[in-house]
Amino acid sequence: xxxxxxxxxLREWKRILTRKDHYIVLLVLPAFLFFFYAFIFDKQQAEDxxxxxxxxxxxxxxxxxxxxxxxxxxxxxxxxVSSENELRQLMQEKKIIGAVHxxxxxxxxxxxxxxxxxxxxxNASALIPSKLVYKDAAGVIITVGAGVNLQxxxxxxxxxxxxxxxxxxxKLQLFTLxxxxxxxxxxxxxGLVTVAMMMMIIMVTVLIFNKEWEEGTEQELxxxxxxxxxxxxxxxxxxxxxxxxxxxxxxxxxxxxxFSMYHAGTWWSLFVMFxxxxxxxxxxxxxxxxxxxxxxxxxxFGIFYTxxxxxxxxxxxxxxxxPWYDQYYAAIxxxxxxxxxxxxxxxxxxxxxxxGPEALRLLLxxxxxxxxxxxxLQKRLDKTQTHAAPVTAS
Amino acid sequence: xxxxxxxxxxxxxxxxxxxxxxLLLAPLVYVFFYGSIYQYKAxxxxxxxxxxxxxxxxxxxxxTQIDNSQMVNVALRTTLEGAKESMYQGHxxxxxxxxxxxxxxxxxxxxxxxxxxxxxxxFLPSSEVAGAITQIGLTAxxxxxxxxxxxxxxxxxxxxxxxxxxxxxxxxxxxSRSDYGTFLLPGLIAMILQQTLLIGLAGGSAxxxxxxxxxxxMQMAGGNASMALWGKGLxxxxxFCAYAYFFLTVNFRVLELEILGxxxxxxxxxxxxxxSLIPMGIFTGLLFKSQLLATQLMVFSxxxxxxxxxYSWPLSEMPPFVKAVSYLLPITPFLGLYQGVVQQGAHITxxxxxxxxxxxxxxxxxxxxxxxxxxxxxxxxxxQAG
Numbered sequence: 009x010x011x012x013x014x015x016x017x018l019r020e021w022k023r024i025l026t027r028k029d030h031y032i033v034l035l036v037l038p039a040f041l042f043f044f045y046a047f048i049f050d051k052q053q054a055e056d057x058x059x060x061x062x063x064x065x066x067x068x069x070x071x072x073x074x075x076x077x078x079x080x081x082x083x084x085x086x087x088x089v090s091s092e093n094e095l096r097q098l099m100q101e102k103k104i105i106g107a108v109h110x111x112x113x114x115x116x117x118x119x120x121x122x123x124x125x126x127x128x129x130x131n132a133s134a135l136i137p138s139k140l141v142y143k144d145a146a147g148v149i150i151t152v153g154a155g156v157n158l159q160x161x162x163x164x165x166x167x168x169x170x171x172x173x174x175x176x177x178x179k180l181q182l183f184t185l186x187x188x189x190x191x192x193x194x195x196x197x198x199g200l201v202t203v204a205m206m207m208m209i210i211m212v213t214v215l216i217f218n219k220e221w222e223e224g225t226e227q228e229l230x231x232x233x234x235x236x237x238x239x240x241x242x243x244x245x246x247x248x249x250x251x252x253x254x255x256x257x258x259x260x261x262x263x264x265x266x267f268s269m270y271h272a273g274t275w276w277s278l279f280v281m282f283x284x285x286x287x288x289x290x291x292x293x294x295x296x297x298x299x300x301x302x303x304x305x306x307x308x309f310g311i312f313y314t315x316x317x318x319x320x321x322x323x324x325x326x327x328x329x330x331p332w333y334d335q336y337y338a339a340i341x342x343x344x345x346x347x348x349x350x351x352x353x354x355x356x357x358x359x360x361x362x363x364g365p366e367a368l369r370l371l372l373x374x375x376x377x378x379x380x381x382x383x384x385l386q387k388r389l390d391k392t393q394t395h396a397a398p399v400t401a402s
Numbered sequence: 403x404x405x406x407x408x409x410x411x412x413x414x415x416x417x418x419x420x421x422x423x424x425l426l427l428a429p430l431v432y433v434f435f436y437g438s439i440y441q442y443k444a445x446x447x448x449x450x451x452x453x454x455x456x457x458x459x460x461x462x463x464x465x466t467q468i469d470n471s472q473m474v475n476v477a478l479r480t481t482l483e484g485a486k487e488s489m490y491q492g493h494x495x496x497x498x499x500x501x502x503x504x505x506x507x508x509x510x511x512x513x514x515x516x517x518x519x520x521x522x523x524x525f526l527p528s529s530e531v532a533g534a535i536t537q538i539g540l541t542a543x544x545x546x547x548x549x550x551x552x553x554x555x556x557x558x559x560x561x562x563x564x565x566x567x568x569x570x571x572x573x574x575x576x577x578s579r580s581d582y583g584t585f586l587l588p589g590l591i592a593m594i595l596q597q598t599l600l601i602g603l604a605g606g607s608a609x610x611x612x613x614x615x616x617x618x619x620m621q622m623a624g625g626n627a628s629m630a631l632w633g634k635g636l637x638x639x640x641x642f643c644a645y646a647y648f649f650l651t652v653n654f655r656v657l658e659l660e661i662l663g664x665x666x667x668x669x670x671x672x673x674x675x676x677x678s679l680i681p682m683g684i685f686t687g688l689l690f691k692s693q694l695l696a697t698q699l700m701v702f703s704x705x706x707x708x709x710x711x712x713y714s715w716p717l718s719e720m721p722p723f724v725k726a727v728s729y730l731l732p733i734t735p736f737l738g739l740y741q742g743v744v745q746q747g748a749h750i751t752x753x754x755x756x757x758x759x760x761x762x763x764x765x766x767x768x769x770x771x772x773x774x775x776x777x778x779x780x781x782x783x784x785x786q787a788g
Contacts, residue, residue: 029695037702044724048709051719099575100748102738105716123563125571132574133745135585137716139529146570150540153568157547160564173513177546178464178504180539181515182532184522185496192715195525200705211698304420307694311601311701312428318705319439325582326527329445334438348492355523358490 009239015232016243017250020216024251027219033212038204038255045200046267049193056084057137059145060095060107063088067115073126073152077108080144082137092129099131106130106141118156136192186355194269199323201263202350205255205282206289206343207314209248213293214310216244217385218301230389237386241378245290252286277353277360281346284370288342291377298384317343345369407623407633411606415637418609420697425602425638429645432594437657440590443583447475448527450520450535451485451497454478458505464516464542468498473534489519495527496520498535508546526582576662576746587657588744589713589737591649593704596733599642599676600683601700607687608696611778616688620779627775631768635680642679646672662747671739671750671760678732678764681771688774711737732767735759 024030059077063070077083087104089095095107109127111117117124128145130138154175161171187195220226233240256279264270293310300306319325320338327335327344338344349363356362415421452468454461469476477494479485485497499517507514518535520528544565551561574580610616623630650668654661661668690696709715710728717725717734728734738756742748750757 029692029698032695033698033702037699041702041706044706045709047721048706048724049715050721054716054719057716096575097752100742100746100752102742102753118567121563121567123566123569125569127571127573129573129575130580131746132577132580133585133741134716135577135580135582136714138574138577138580142572142574143533146572149568149570153566156567160567169513170511173508173511174547174550175543176513176539177508177543178514178516178539180536181517182536183517183519184528184532185519187522187525190522190525190529195523200709204702204705207702211701215694302419303694304418304697305423307697308420308423311697312423312431315432315701315704316436319436324526325439326445326448326524328447328449329442330439331441351521351523352490352492356490356521362490 012232012234012239013243013246016240017246019232020244020247024247029215030212033208034251035254038208038258041204042201042259042263045197046193046263049196052191052193053081053189054137054140055081057082057105057141058086058103059083059141060087060089060098060104061085062090062095062107062109064112065110065114069115069118070110073110073148076148077145080148082140082144095129105134105137106145108145193267197267197269198350198354199318199347201259202346203318203321203343205252205259206285206317208255209252209286209289210293210314211307211310213248213290214296214306215303216248216294217297218303218306221301222303226392230392235389235393237382237389240389241294241382241385245287245294248290249283249286256282271354271357274354274357277363280360281349281353281363281367284367284374285342285346288370288373288377291374291381292342295377295381298381298388317341320344321347323347342370342373403623403629404633404636407630408636410619410622411634411637414606421602421606424598424605425641429594429598432598433591433649433653436590436594437587437653440583440587441657444579444581445527445530446472448473448531449475449477449494450531451479451488451494452476453480453482453485453497454500455502456500456504460505460508461500464500464538467538468535471534471538473530489521495524496531584659587659588741591653592733592737592740593708595642595646595649596679597704599638599679600686601697603638603680603683604687604700605693605697607684608690609693611688611691612693616778617780620775625781627772627779630775631681631684631771634684638680639676642676643673646676661744663743663749667750668740668743671736671743674760674764675732675736678760678767681767682732685767685771685774688778707731707733713737713741732760732763735763
């Protein structure tokens with residue numbers, strides 16, 4: 009039994025290495041795709057975004073605030089405008105992403121204790137740069153406001169400590185855990201890479217049985233597995249599992265270290281979860297492959313099933329913000345529990361036990377899909393051998 | 403002749419269930435399916451654990467204000483360890499710790515501390531939660547200053563003016579709620595239109611090569627590669643014009659999206675976009691001898707293409723090599739024009755460089771597609787096969 013399983017695994021490896029639709033997807037594409045993903049976000053953060061100043065005050069204070077805005081990471085003053093229409097036009101021409109407006113008499117109003125409003129305009133149809141510009145601009149303006157208050161209170165004879173306590177009675181200490189600088193590369197690339205790994209496994213395993221029937225090699229497969237679907241399935245699954253290890257090593261041994269995304273001490277627990285996800289994907293792919301003998305139809309199923317995995321998993325937009333039916337759809341994809349576990353093990357560097365519920369869900373995927381795949385495969389193998397027997401006898 | 407080529411394409415697609423699924427079912431299913439994810443547009447009620455060691459009127463007021471905000475859903479925990487554990491388990495996305503003696507400190511004009519830890523591995527909710535709680539903290543601070551000034555004998559109007567001398571007036575343009583759905587959905591819809599067309603065209607063209615029917619296709623066009631290209635492309639052009647119209651009317655209405663600019667200008671750029679995608683898709687497909695492999699690889703192009711168009715991450719922040727690849731994609735200038743017209747009410751004339759870029763890519767892909775078709779055309783093949 010073990011010998012037959014090993015022979016089928018070896019035979020499957022040969023098939024992987026000799027079929028373009030196997031080796032390109034499993035062994036060539038990953039190296040290109042994973043580096044490309046990492047390379048896109050190599051700058052890690054968006055900086056020096058073009059911003060206009062609309063200065064109706066033209067005072068020392070407005071010039072000081074403009075100077076402070078230029079010192080922030082995301083803002084780079086590139087234009088001067090004199091109306092809302094003009095700044096709108098520049099946004100429409102993609103020349104600026106935001107603008108800051110200092111109203112007329114701003115300095116005078118501040119000195120005469122009249123509150124002023126500094127308007128921050130952003131092109132919010134480009135959400136990420138818009139939020140970065142707003143965050144930095146608001147930070148500068150709030151700081152300026154606090155400075156004005158500080159001077160006022162200290163002029164009344166108040167100590168600096170008491171004045172600060174009035175300006176900010178409750179100081180909020182903010183800790184942005186696991187990605188303190190909101191590094192876009194470190195946030196997005198691990199998700200993109202892992203979802204691609206999942207897609208690659210399914211897109212190839214949907215072909216593992218139907219291709220045998222298409223190529224007319226099913227008899228040879230049945231004989232090698234001694235007609236036992238469990239043996240045939242295990243051999244093929246082992247080959248694809250070991251093939252997925254190559255991509256795991258590529259990601260966690262080469263790509264992540266090169267781009268400083270490797271989290272020391274996490275690889276073992278990630279490897280455990282990755283194996284569970286790979287097995288769940290192999291189970292799904294094999295199940296489809298044995299049920300749908302039409303190769304292109306099986307591939308189409310694989311595409312329909314896997315393409316939405318990234319957006320449905322909650323990686324970029326949280327699942328609790330989706331309608332209930334989308335949340336159910338997310339639950340029937342193995343990437344969803346894997347991603348939840350991945351957050352805990354990779355980003356948060358927690359021990360493996362925290363991924364227990366997700367491991368259980370993946371085991372459910374594995375158990376159910378393996379059972380269905382083996383059941384249908386046995387039927388197909390029995391049929392193959394029944395047809396082959398008279399031919400052999402004659 | 404164009405009609406004969408169009409009918410040939412219809413027959414070919416009808417006989418290939420994979421192409422039927424990709425070209426006729428996938429665009430409609432995907433656009434409703436993906437669109438539904440973002441139908442609420444913004445994520446709200448992010449669960450945050452709160453540990454209140456102060457247990458005073460001030461801390462209770464703060465917690466109530468935080469819980470009442472749209473962004474946060476407070477989950478009370480009794481200990482800091484419990485709050486951390488809740489985040490580790492994935493039940494909450496961070497925790498807020500209010501120290502003991504906060505109210506007393508505030509009343510005696512000493513600065514109190516409040517700690518907010520957010521799980522920034524979840525990018526979007528963490529930054530939104532941090533922004534919302536910071537805003538509540540600033541408002542609470544303004545309230546304390548107001549009370550202090552009133553106690554000092556200032557009237558309400560005067561003290562209101564003193565509380566916040568410089569205020570931020572945030573005016574997000576073209577997406578007034580700054581929500582994720584309004585930002586992403588138009589781009590996503592354009593992406594679905596492109597990818598279903600490219601996957602279908604590339605798969606179908608690879609199938610022509612796999613089945614050895616390229617020469618028959620070219621001969622039906624009288625050996626004229628240009629006629630063969632646009633005769634085949636006519637079917638896809640008409641079909642995807644219909645999809646584009648459907649998406650921009652029905653789906654936009656269902657998803658409550660607005661087109662701020664001119665419908666005619668949108669139609670013009672969409673037509674040019676589709677005309678540039680058709681030769682690009684056929685050329686890509688002709689590079690493969692297997693429909694299966696072409697389809698497999700085209701599927702993996704979806705995410706990289708979307709990421710390098712500059713829609714979600716500014717093009718200016720990408721490395722030169724990535725930018726160069728991006729400039730070769732018709733969707734890059736198209737999204738520049740489309741985003742301008744749809745989301746910002748701009749005119750094509752505001753973005754002429756994008757228009758010239760798109761037209762240039764149309765010519766480029768038409769030229770290399772024609773070259774590839776001619777290089778694969780063997781005039782005697784059909785006669786010999788016959």
